Amino acid sequence: MKLGIIGGGGAAVALLAALTCDRLPDLDVTVFEPAKNVGPGRAYLPDSDIALLNVSAERMSVLSDSPGHFLQWVKERGGLNGGPVSPAAFLPRRLFGEYLAAVAAEITDRLAGRGKSVRTVRSPVIRLRQGPAGFHALTEDGRRFDGLDRVVLCVGTGGPVDVYRLARSPGYINDSYPLSAQLAAVPRKAHVLVLGTGLTAVDTVLFLLENSHRGGITMASRNGLLPTVRTSATAPELRHLSHAAVRAALAADPVMTGERLLALLDRELREAGMDLNRACAEAVPGESVARRLRRQLQQARDGGALWQPVIIEAMHESIELIWHAMPDAERRRFLTRWHRKFVSLLSPMPQRTAIRLQAASDAGQLRVVRGVRGIRPGEFPLPAFLASTGAGDIAADIVVNTTRPAAAAIPEAAIPLVEGLVKTGVARRHPLGGVDVARYTNRVLAADGSENRNLFALGHLTAGTHYYTSSMLIIGRQARIVADQLLRHC
Structure with a gap:
């Protein structure tokens, strides 16, 4: 079987791992990934060790049934900088990227040893057509690849959104990743305005502080909420929000509402x-x-x-059951009123990060404001930017953007590909964003609602259907579902 994987980040590696963990199937794989290496994707590129994972090492893995796989890999290579690693440690993001690249390389070598191939095409797919002889992929550099029997879309997540259209303004940095490349040239005495207050914004501030930035730093977002600080407490065994308990509750009453969910959480x-x-x-x-x-x-x-480990554990166990049991009106209400607040609770920052931010705040160097209404370039001799916020006007020399797109936004680089699939009726957009896929199979749904047995999607592109697709463990579970279907055809 000829398999095309469009995108080469964490979801693609999870799929390759799921395909090969039990046996080596009769596969001819082509991965379309313009980056230098398959594995890191955008999220785990080489960068400063300041940028940490927000999940402990023991729970990071591309294998859903082996959550300690990453930790074992770190130990086998000698730990972090030659030292031991605690299972509860929050390791550098770049290290997980190295792990993903190593897993991809190991799978490629094993398949090659059996006469199979994993070919990497260093150009993104801009058009995908389905015909009687399979799929035909056209890449940005003009090459055509015919006869792909099955295709899996693993296009990853997009970068920040330039909400205030500042892209051509001197002093504006549209994306802070990788930190070591994007922020190294920021003048140390400049007043920096960081748009956003999520984990990416926290990484941005932390990098500036660790690189001896002396100017003021303002973080600004609509709600002004930083991620919570990760507690050292562990979750008790769930009684009401475990997978089994939620299934039982939905068997009795299949409709989940926000009020019912809060009642279950309250009891828990x-x-x-x-x-x-x-x-x-x-x-x-x-x-x-x-x-x-x-x-x-x-x-x-x-x-x-x-409450924090309880919510996180419940999310990993039951979020898909809960989300699919919500009527559309409830989902929309949740996305509008609660999504961003939920993310601030769900994705806490390590304690040592919070200690550094607190020190900067106590020193008067860091502040957080909410209610950003607009930003415009200044005029000489004024500072470069003027921002209107709930705390008044803020003048800034540098603006760093970390504003994330909607929960299920299609990455900018994948828009031509998705638009082409939608235009030809091979796919349809999900009403809540991304591409519509079948709940239990991750098969892409055509314009008429039918499941395409040969086209699948994984990761952020499916967030309209599945909601939470940022966890590698959840992506690994979905990859296993897709892999099982593919293996039946090998």
């Missing part, structure tokens, strides 16, 4: 001795950054904030 937390209102309060803006960090750090050190 109460039985663990925690109050739901405490968790909800963390998603309410208004508290000063210094006070918030100091309070959350103390809770984290004391093993408090038990």
Whole structure:
């Protein structure tokens, strides 16, 4: 079977791993990935060690049934910088990228040893056509690849969105990754405005601070919420939000609403001795950054904030069941009112990161504001940019953009490919974003709603259907589902 994989990041590696973990199938694989190496994708490129994973080493893996695979790989190569690695450690993102590249290379070598091939094409696919003899892929550099029996779309995530159209303005940095390349030239005395308050924005500020930045730093977003600080507490065994418990609840009543979900979470937390209102309060803006960090750090050190590991564990176990049981109106309400706040709770920052941010805040160097209404380039001799926010006008010399697109936005580089598939009826857009796929198979749905047995999608492109697709463990589960279908045809 000739298999085409469009995109060569984490989802593609997870698929290759799922295809080859039990046996070596009769596959001829072509991976279309313009980057130098298959594996890291955009998320895990070589970069400063300041940029950390926000999931512990023991839970990062491309194999859904082997969550410690990454940790074992790190140990086998001698740990981090020659030292031991704790399973609970938050390791550099670039290290996970090296792991992904190593896994891809190892799979390629094993297949080559059996006379199979994994070919990499260093150009993105801009058009995909399906005919009687299979798929025909056209790449950006003009090459055509015919006769692909099956194709899996693994196009990854896009970069930040230039909301205020500042791309041509001197001093504007549209994407802070990789930090070591994008931010190294920022003048140390410049006042930097970081658009966004999520984990990418935190990485940006941390890199500036660690590189002796002396100027002021302002983080700004609509809600002004930083990620919470990761607690040292572990989740108790789930009783109401485990996979089995949610399945049982949905068997009795198949419709999930926001109110019902909150009631389940309330019961879960109460039985663990925690109050739901405490968790909800963390998603309410208004508290000063210094006070918030100091309070959350103390809770984290004391093993408090038990709601955090409960929510994270419930998300990994049951988010797909919950999301698919929600009517469209409930999903839209969640995305509009709760998505960004939920992400701030779901993706906490390591304690050592919070300590560094608190020190900068206490020193008056860092502040966080909300309610950004607009940004415009300044005029000489004024500073380069003027931002209108809920805290008043802010003058800045440099603007760094970390504003993420919508939960299921199609990456910019993949738009021509997706638009072509939609135009020909091979695919259709999901009402909540991305490409529509069948819930249980990840097969791409055609314009008439039928499942295409030969075209699949993985990762961020399926977020309209599955909602949460940022976890490698969840991507690994979906990769296993797709791989099982492909293997039946080998």
